[in-house]
Amino acid sequence: MALATVKGDRTIAQLAEHFDVHPNQITTWKSQLEASASEIFGPGGGTPATPAVDVKSLHAKIGELTLENDFLEGALTKAGLLSAKR
Numbered sequence: 001m002a003l004a005t006v007k008g009d010r011t012i013a014q015l016a017e018h019f020d021v022h023p024n025q026i027t028t029w030k031s032q033l034e035a036s037a038s039e040i041f042g043p044g045g046g047t048p049a050t051p052a053v054d055v056k057s058l059h060a061k062i063g064e065l066t067l068e069n070d071f072l073e074g075a076l077t078k079a080g081l082l083s084a085k086r
Helices: 002-007 012-019 023-041 055-078
Strands: none
Touching: 002 012, 002 023, 012 023
């Protein structure tokens, strides 16, 4: 919505009516966008290049849990406690 006000295709009153928002709120959002647009859309903005968690360790844990589930499923099926029609 703030981008629409910056583009200038519609007036603030038209946008307020279209989005059912008070015109003062749109003006506030537009000011916030204009003040921080370079941080949001400029270089270095957005998501960081390196993930916050270690993906390799998560993949290892997924593999470990999958093996454990397969083993337990087989043991329960052999014992007759789990139907084979899963």
